[in-house]
Amino acid sequence: MSYRGxxxxxxxxxxxxxxxxxxxxxxxxxxxxxQEVVDQCFEPRCRLTLGxxxxxGVDKAQTFTVGVEGTLTSIDLLVRGVPGGSDLMIxxxxxxxxxxxxxxxxxxxxxxxxxxxxVPVPPPxxxxxxxxxxxxxxxxxxxxxAIVLRAESNYSWEGRTDNSYTxxxxxxxxxxxxxxxxxxxxxxxxxGFKTYVTAAGGPQLPxxxxxxxxxQLPxxxxxxxxxxxxxxxxxxxxxxxxNPAFFPCGxxxxxxxxxxxxxxxxxxxxxxxxxxxxxxxxxxxxxxAHTLAVPGSETTECVFIPxxxxxxxxx
Numbered sequence: 001m002s003y004r005g006x007x008x009x010x011x012x013x014x015x016x017x018x019x020x021x022x023x024x025x026x027x028x029x030x031x032x033x034x035q036e037v038v039d040q041c042f043e044p045r046c047r048l049t050l051g052x053x054x055x056x057g058v059d060k061a062q063t064f065t066v067g068v069e070g071t072l073t074s075i076d077l078l079v080r081g082v083p084g085g086s087d088l089m090i091x092x093x094x095x096x097x098x099x100x101x102x103x104x105x106x107x108x109x110x111x112x113x114x115x116x117x118x119v120p121v122p123p124p125x126x127x128x129x130x131x132x133x134x135x136x137x138x139x140x141x142x143x144x145x146a147i148v149l150r151a152e153s154n155y156s157w158e159g160r161t162d163n164s165y166t167x168x169x170x171x172x173x174x175x176x177x178x179x180x181x182x183x184x185x186x187x188x189x190x191x192g193f194k195t196y197v198t199a200a201g202g203p204q205l206p207x208x209x210x211x212x213x214x215x216q217l218p219x220x221x222x223x224x225x226x227x228x229x230x231x232x233x234x235x236x237x238x239x240x241x242x243n244p245a246f247f248p249c250g251x252x253x254x255x256x257x258x259x260x261x262x263x264x265x266x267x268x269x270x271x272x273x274x275x276x277x278x279x280x281x282x283x284x285x286x287x288x289a290h291t292l293a294v295p296g297s298e299t300t301e302c303v304f305i306p307x308x309x310x311x312x313x314x315x
Contacts, residue, residue, distance in 0.1 A: 039068040041194040042165035044078065050159040052191050054079075054088075054149045057176050060157055061093075061101045061148045062191050063168035070199040072137040075147060076128035078158045078192025081119035085153030088114040090131055093146045101146035101171055101182045109137055109145065119155065123246045126158065128194065139197060144168070147193060159191030215302040215314035216249070216262055218290035219279055223248050223311055227299040229283065232276045235263055239272065247271070249308035258307035267291050 042062075044050075054060050066072070072092070081088065091108040093101050102108075110133050120126040137145075146168075149157060159170065170189040171182040219227050221234035222244070237243045239254060246252025247259035254260075254271040263271045265278040281287040282298075294301035302314035 036073055036196045036198050037068060039066060039072075039195045039197040040064040040165075040167055042159070042190050042192055043194075044158065044160040044164065044190070044192045049161045050189055050191065052157040052159060052170065052172075052185065052189070054151050054155040054157060056152045057174060059148060059150045059173045060185075060191070061146045061171040061173075061182060062157075062193055063095060063099055063101065063144055063146045063171070064165075064193065064195060065167035066139040066143040066145070066195075066197070067141055067167075068197045068199050069140050070138075070197040072133065072139045072145075072195060073198050074130060074132045074196045076130055076192075076194035076196075077147070077149070078126060079119060079129055079149065079155055080126035080158070081116055081121055081155045082153065083116075083121055085116045085155070086151050087116055088119055088155055089150040090114060091146075091148040091150070092133065092137060093148055095144045095146055099144045099168070101148055103181060105150075108148075110135060116153075122252060123244060123248075128192070136198070146171070157191040159189060161186065161188050163188040163190065165190040216305045216308045216311040217300070217302050217314060218262060218292040218298075219265065220311055221247065221263060225311060225314070227283070229280070232279045232283075235271065235276045235279070236273070239276075248311070249305065256307070258305055261292065261305045262308065265290050 052060050075090075075092075077090070079088070090112045091105070092110045093108050095101055096103075112131055112133065114129070114131060119129060139145075149155065168190070169187070170185045170191050172185045173179055173182050217225065217227055219231050221231040221238070224230070234244060235247075238245070238247055247254060247256070247263060249258035249262055250256030252259070254263075260267075260269065260271060263275055265275040265282070268274070278288070279290075282289055289295075289298040292303050292305075294303065302311060
């Protein structure tokens with residue numbers, strides 16, 4: 001018997017649209033409920049202007065305001081360390097009136113210790129470090145918490161100084177300098193983080209976390225937003241003496257395609273001495289510009305380079 005051209009879901013069938021579409025909606029809603037979503041986020045890698053140091057006796061905190069109901073399951077931190085250092089201690093704490101982190105190190109909502117070897121050690125900007133919470137924290141919109149970082153050796157929590165995140169603030173506690181209680185580092189300071197919530201009602205709109213755009217000034221090796229002699233010096237430093245240790249894009253290596261796009265002045269598909277020489281010739285003798293440079297705006301106009309965070313003045 002052929003069913004070609006038949007309508008097996010006829011209006012007379014109990015499995016018509018008026019029945020199975022609501023069932024499908026309920027089924028999908030059940031599946032989607034409990035999906036982890038980004039709630040709060042501050043992504044400062046586009047333009048880092050703050051490296052907040054954590055070391056013995058110097059603790060740092062960032063407060064945030066919850067926007068999604070559910071369970072806080074993990075966080076990301078824009079932090080970098082040094083090899084062979086101490087472990088990084090991370091607390092999630094409540095706040096006191098005025099949204100200041102609670103003082104006692106023994107009164108925390110959840111605590112996680114990250115081995116030093118698990119913390120990124122690249123130049124700024126580092127990748128985000130994912131931290132999974134052991135138990136999870138029940139949260140509701142408007143709740144305020146603090147992420148507290150403590151360590152015995154140096155870590156740097158990268159951020160910005162333009163008050164880009166309005167749902168919290170950055171705090172310091174440093175008894176050695178007489179700062180015995182949590183104190184605002186500055187009203188405009190925030191450090192990089194993301195919070196992930198398993199949403200109680202299924203996926204919801206994420207928090208404010210605009211990704212960094214990959215706009216870069218061609219040749220801007222030291223990421224100061226200016227094309228000058230220091231960029232040629234930077235390129236030679238990476239290539240020949242490891243200072244700085246990395247190029248600014250991708251994995252930091254001279255063979256990374258995004259760094260080749262940024263620094264290969266010739267171009268011949270690699271970064272070497274000839275590119276620094278070609279840059280100097282352009283700067284001082286008006287020879288050929290970088291192949292990606294915008295004509296007439298070679299030293300000021302940014303272009304898109306994949307796998308690069310946005311450079312200084314390129315936002």
